[in-house]
Amino acid sequence: MIDEHSRDMPAADFRRYGQQLIAWIAEYLNDPRQYPVLARCQPGDLRRQLPATGPQRGESMATILQDFEQVILPAVTHWNHPHFHAYFSISSSAPGILGELLTAALDANAMLWKSCPAATELEQTTVAWVLDWLGLPSAWFGMILDSASNAVLQAIVAARQRAEPQSRASGPSGRLVAYVSEHTHSSVEKAAIAAGIGQSNVRHIAVDAAFRMRPEALEQAIQCDLANGLTPFFAAATVGTTSSTAVDPIEEIAAICGANGLWLHVDGAYGASFGVVPECRHFLNGVGHADSFVVNPHKMMMVPLDCSLFYTRHPQLLRSAFSLEAEYLKTDAPGAVDYMDYGLALGRRFRALKLWFVMRCFGRDGLAAILRESLRMAAWLGERIGADERFELVAPVIMGLVCFRLRQGDAETKELMRRINGSGRHFVSHTVLDGRFTIRVAIGNIRTEQRDVEELWDNIAKS
Numbered sequence: 512m513i514d515e516h517s518r519d520m521p522a523a524d525f526r527r528y529g530q531q532l533i534a535w536i537a538e539y540l541n542d543p544r545q546y547p548v549l550a551r552c553q554p555g556d557l558r559r560q561l562p563a564t565g566p567q568r569g570e571s572m573a574t575i576l577q578d579f580e581q582v583i584l585p586a587v588t589h590w591n592h593p594h595f596h597a598y599f600s601i602s603s604s605a606p607g608i609l610g611e612l613l614t615a616a617l618d619a620n621a622m623l624w625k626s627c628p629a630a631t632e633l634e635q636t637t638v639a640w641v642l643d644w645l646g647l648p649s650a651w652f653g654m655i656l657d658s659a660s661n662a663v664l665q666a667i668v669a670a671r672q673r674a675e676p677q678s679r680a681s682g683p684s685g686r687l688v689a690y691v692s693e694h695t696h697s698s699v700e701k702a703a704i705a706a707g708i709g710q711s712n713v714r715h716i717a718v719d720a721a722f723r724m725r726p727e728a729l730e731q732a733i734q735c736d737l738a739n740g741l742t743p744f745f746a747a748a749t750v751g752t753t754s755s756t757a758v759d760p761i762e763e764i765a766a767i768c769g770a771n772g773l774w775l776h777v778d779g780a781y782g783a784s785f786g787v788v789p790e791c792r793h794f795l796n797g798v799g800h801a802d803s804f805v806v807n808p809h810k811m812m813m814v815p816l817d818c819s820l821f822y823t824r825h826p827q828l829l830r831s832a833f834s835l836e837a838e839y840l841k842t843d844a845p846g847a848v849d850y851m852d853y854g855l856a857l858g859r860r861f862r863a864l865k866l867w868f869v870m871r872c873f874g875r876d877g878l879a880a881i882l883r884e885s886l887r888m889a890a891w892l893g894e895r896i897g898a899d900e901r902f903e904l905v906a907p908v909i910m911g912l913v914c915f916r917l918r919q920g921d922a923e924t925k926e927l928m929r930r931i932n933g934s935g936r937h938f939v940s941h942t943v944l945d946g947r948f949t950i951r952v953a954i955g956n957i958r959t960e961q962r963d964v965e966e967l968w969d970n971i972a973k974s
């Protein structure tokens with residue numbers, strides 16, 4: 512089982528099980544429809560099947576793989592399944608999976624340039640490539656993080672550094688105010704809590720009929736806080752909100768932020784990837800004025816979890832907020848970027864590798880074609896639902912998301928969702944829009960085909 516010299520699995524076994532696993536993955540990707548998309552188990556079911564303590568002696572890979580298939584897999588909800596329409600539908604593409612495999616093999620830590628020059632420089636290169644594909648300012652500093660939640664935390668801390676430089680030494684004053692809309696992702700409010708801004712200093716600005724932040728309400732709230740002696744310092748606008756994929760009026764919000772000295776963070780975690788498609792680039796109008804910006808290639812760019820790109824025009828503020836030089840981390844590499852100085856994390860995975868694989872394998876045109884097809888299928892489903900008098904489309908279908916409900920009411924809509932998911936064939940999720948229960952159908956998996964969406968429509972329509 513274990514090689515005496517390397518103390519690891521013998522190379523011949525690694526090759527054999529590696530080939531077996533790649534063959535399994537190829538089969539899985541070829542037809543994920545053989546699995547029910549939603550795990551069919553109750554809380555605790557899996558834990559009861561697993562021993563309470565780890566094995567004293569090593570076990571054979573053959574047994575471990577067998578348990579993976581028989582015990583673990585039934586408790587897996589298949590995100591990489593063409594019938595996964597809950598939350599946001601995402602994809603782990605084959606080139607991304609291969610890149611991830613190499614990342615694990617190299618096990619490089621991208622904390623310093625010196626700790627792995629390739630990891631740092633490929634990160635710099637790929638974040639610049641994505642900026643170019645999105646048509647955003649090439650001068651922006653970018654880095655790869657695990658999540659949009661951590662990106663906005665870094666943005667808030669940098670904005671805090673600008674508004675109250677003394678906060679690094681002695682903590683924030685409690686007078687800083689941040690602005691989000693009623694539909695901004697909860698990660699922004701969480702970040703404000705973590706950064707010591709205080710939850711009561713986060714204002715939730717009203718939205719219009721299409722769930723977009725109302726700029727005049729933002730202006731009003733800022734003036735009101737200024738009149739009360741508070742310090743407005745940060746606002747978050749969204750390209751593709753989580754509930755309905757609304758796009759806030761970024762140009763107008765940026766003008767208000769500029770006039771009042773607020774840091775503007777644009778959350779494009781889900782929606783900004785569509786900027787790769789030339790006819791959708793308008794979603795990003797005004798984003799070039801932002802102070803910071805996030806997009807998650809692990810959502811709509813076919814890259815496996817996790818890969819979140821964080822950009823800012825103020826890298827020096829990030830450094831002033833985060834840099835602490837420990838003696839054992841000092842290096843002499845003039846001109847090099849040491850990414851650990853620009854954020855919270857010291858240890859950083861070599862995530863650029865999988866992003867590079869995906870970008871090179873698909874190319875911009877290939878990626879745009881995949882996104883276009885998701886948009887087309889979402890629009891198709893939106894038309895079917897909109898034309899059926901039993902249903903009501905609750906938000907315009909602009910990206911890969913269809914929000915609808917039964918006109919009868921909340922109880923009936925909930926029952927419809929229970930029935931769709933109960934079939935085991937499809938997985939949809941819900942939100943509340945205008946105070947009413949709404950079903951969300953996300954379309955975005957690379958393997959979702961027209962026939963899948965037609966089958967889903969049959970499932971919805973037979974209610």
Ligand SMILES: *Cc1c(COP(=O)(O)O)cnc(C)c1O
Pocket residue numbers: 599657658659660661696698749751752753778779780781782807819
């Ligand atoms: C998914 C999402 C987030 C959270 O992203 P994480 O990377 O999971 O932290 C934030 N904002 C929006 C608009 C999202 O769609």
